[in-house]
Amino acid sequence: MSGAKLAKSTPEELNTLFSHSDFFIDLHHVDTIAEAFELRAKYTPKQVYMLFPSLNTYVPATFSEVFDGIEHCTAEWSIKLSPLIEQANATGVKPCVALLADSNPTYIVTCFALMRLNVIINLISTRASTAGMVHLLQETDSKAIIVGQAYEQHAARVREEVGEETVQLFSICEIHEIAGKHATKSYTPFCEPEPSTSVAFVIHSSGSTGLPHPIRLSNSYMINNANSGPKYGLDITSPGGVFMQVAPLFHVLGFLYAMGRAVLQNAPSAFPLTKTLLVSDNNLLLSLELAKAQALLAVPSTLDNLVKYLQQVPARWNVLSNMEYGICYGGASLGRATAEVLLAHGVPLRNMYGCTETGILGFGERTLSVDNYASVRFVKDLNIVLEPREDNVFELFVPRSHPNASEYVFTAGQDLYATKDFVRAIPGLKDYYELVGRSDDILVHVNGEKTSPLILEEIIERSPLIRKAALFGAGQLYTSLVVELDPSAKSVPIYDIVEEVEQSVSNANKVAPKHSRILKPLVHILPFDGPTIPCSHKGNISRKNANQMFASVVEAMYNRFATESKPHAPVTNGTNGTPDTNDIDFPxxxxxxxxxxxxxxxxxxxxxxxxxxxxxxxxxxxxxxxxxxxxxxxxxxxxxxxxxxxxxxxxxxxxxxxxxxxxxxxxxxxxxxxxxxxxxx
Missing domain, CATH: 1.10.1200.10 (ACP-like)
Structure with a gap:
């Protein structure tokens, strides 16, 4: 077999569809994203799918060109995975293959190749710990790992933990290595009766509550969410306009826009000109300029850093202000100070709200007003349920009938999925809301990552010198800690106390996700005669009271850390105030x-x-x-x-x-x- 079922629509209907520049392919036309890509290669072969980074420039890649690479890659992986697929067809159990690699063109082509083979793709974060990755492989019953060169040693350790006889390990196939290798480009996929609603992808949580949690998603989930913009009248870019995304492909936003929106609509995407997940502010601005991007998708922490950089290099503000459709942000709340600076420089903002389990739930208007930049309006036909709580605050639930939500987050008999989010109705703006918090203790950082404080606090409190430990960090990039000492510590020398606290923090950091680690400058030890950490009668920390009580202490820690993180001025030894380095050995x-x-x-x-x-x-x-x-x-x-x-x-x-x-x-x-x-x- 050399292709999936091509379409549910007639050629005449498809010709009419693609005659409009603002078309979008939905579940009326195809069952899977792989089928949609094949349609684009047949009906819009010369349209640009994506701008691929190449050295210090971009190379436009058309659907025809990329599809040819996908076909060669599919044939290659069909051979490598043939025993796995044959066994799956015999048992009727859809196989799962993990992918651990950098977000680049090879990653994209590999994903589409695996889609065409109809295997479940388990998208693993390159930041995942060994324990986290072992857990994900076991939970998804992944039978193979496809891995990029930079992560081969890590994957080998994971395979050893899981059992080498259980999981196969393959190196990712670079596009240039397989070009022209398979003349016939034939392959045999896994066969199933319901390709649109069965599990097709697994994207995991960040591991904020311990080990990462696999979230199972279908093609219908991806197609519905990727089309949320045009379906509900939102113009993210103009037809054919380039959308720059600062999100890796193993993240749901990165996957939805690079693998979904860019295929289903006339909406090419671009990644920053970088080989790693970390992109410098200057590099991002250069990328936006060279790609002639109309809009940028980013998390708030990226925007915080970008604003700080532009305040030092104000001549570069025009790169952002020239973007016709401005900035879309999601994953966390954007601080008012950053928003004010962006808006003052004429950069429009649009808020997007949702999560991996529920998909996209709402959008804000594209605005230049600081009064409503953080607001969102929930899509009406999604039937979102808002349960009133107090002071115009509602808890948000998603019904099973919600078309954007994953079918697999609902348990048997469960009609409503609790997002655990609280929203507040905005006075004077009908049907608009702002996110105000969570119903649990999870700390949501400015970049959208989440930290579960309970596990780390318990580890720190194991020290006999520590009575209570409280983590902070909501709306911040880093996690901070306030420590209340046990009365028995009064007889212990201060240096021994500090050493004990540092060791306790180190113990907690060993099990913490990377984004949750506690840095030494962000630890505050309360004095014996000072305030204590407020707790309920059960011994649980009263988060609201703690946030209010220690607001000034926590703010001072972050301000001090930010100041000390700035570059030190050169030490001057010369008589004229200039650095004296003539005698420095500096090979x-x-x-x-x-x-x-x-x-x-x-x-x-x-x-x-x-x-x-x-x-x-x-x-x-x-x-x-x-x-x-x-x-x-x-x-x-x-x-x-x-x-x-x-x-x-x-x-x-x-x-x-x-x-x-x-x-x-x-x-x-x-x-x-x-x-x-x-x-x-």
Whole structure:
């Protein structure tokens, strides 16, 4: 077989459909996204599917070109996975294959190839821990892992944990390696009677409540949600307009827009010009400019950083203000201060609300008003249920009949799915609401990631010197901690208390998701004669009271951390106030070794494990928190004046060392103090 059922519509109907520039393909035309791509290759072969990053520019890829690559890739994976598919066809159980790789063109082509083979794609985050990935493979009964080169060692460890006889391991097939390899491009997919409603994809939660939770999604879910814009009269871009997305493909937003909206509508997408998940502010602006993007999709933390950067480089504001359709944001609430700056520079904002389980539930209007930028209006025909609570606040439930929700989040006999979100009706704006919180204790960070405080607090409270620990971080990028000491600690020297608290935090960080880790500067130990952490009669922390009581303490911690995270000014030894570096020993090899040592310390690994000269810091496992710490360490130990963007733009040890050496030779922001690894401590 060399193709799925092509369409549910006649050729005449499809010709009429594609004669309009604002068309969208829905479940009346196809059952699956793979079928939709084949339709686009047949009826709109020369239209651009996506702008693929290539060095420092973009290459437009048409549906015909990409589909040809998909067909070759499908034939290749049909051979590799044939025993698995044959067994599945014999048993009638749809097979599941995990995918762990960077978000790039090869990832996209691989996804569509697996779709055409009709296997369930288990999309694994590249940030997933070993325990988290083992859990996901076991929960989904994944029989194989397709892995990118950067994650092969990690996948091998996971396979060993699961059982090598249980899971096969395959390296991802690069597009150029299989081009022209299969002349016939024939393949045999898994056969099933209900392709639109059966499980087709698994996208997991971030693991905020412990281990990540697999969320099963169908083709109908993807098609309905990807078409939410045109179905409900929302113009995300003009027909054919480029949409820039800063979201990885294993995230539901990234997948919906790159694999769904870009196929189902005349709506090409583009990714930033970067090889990693972390993109510098300058790189993002350059990408928007080169792609001529009409709109940007981002989480609030990306916008916070972008605004801070543009305040230092105001001449670049025109890149955002020139985007006709502005910025769509989702995943978390956008802070008013950031919104005010964006709106003041003429950048329209549009809020999107939903979650992986329920799909897209509502949109805000595209606005330049600070009064309603955070508001959303729920789509009326989704039949969302708002249960009144207090003070014009409602708890939000989604009915089983809701077409955008995953069919698989409802248990037998369950008619309503509790989102655990509270919304408040906005006075003076009929049918508009704003998100005000959750019905549980989950901390929702500014980037949409979530932290479950209970597990981490319990670990910290295991210390005999600690009576109570309370985590904070809602609306912030990082998690902070307030510690109440046990009365018995009064007889313990202060240095021993600090050491015990740090060890307890370290114990909690060992089990915490990366985005939930607690940094040392964001820990506050309450004095013995000071306030105590408010608790209920059951011993549970009263979150609302704690947030009010420690608001100034927590705010001071974040402000201090933000100030200390800024680059240090160069130390001046010269008589004229300029850096004196004539006597500094600064060979390139020495700088490379020091950066390697600092990175190893932060990652808690041996320096020799970071010897790969071509690997990036992100390949080694660093995230945005590590980059902040590494930036501070370099500035402190070398007396330089660099920003996090420099590390993103020179993301390997060798590249960064060479850049620092060049800075030294030019005499700007040069090292004036001895290099020392202790700077990261």
């Amino acid at each position: 390139l090899k020495h700088v490379q070794q020091r950066i390697q040592q600092m990175a190893a310390y932060l990652l808690q690994v041996e320096p020799d494990t970071l010897n790969d000269s071509k690997a990036t810091f992100m390949d080694f496992g660093m995230d945005s928190i590590h980059i902040v710490q590494l930036t501070n360490a370099i500035n402190k130990s070398m007396g330089v004046n660099i920003t996090q963007s420099l590390i993103y733009e020179h993301p390997s040890i060798n590249d960064l060392a060479q850049e620092l050496a060049q800075i030294h030779e030019k005499g700007s922001s040069v090292p004036t103090v001895p290099l020392k690894v202790d700077a990261v401590k």
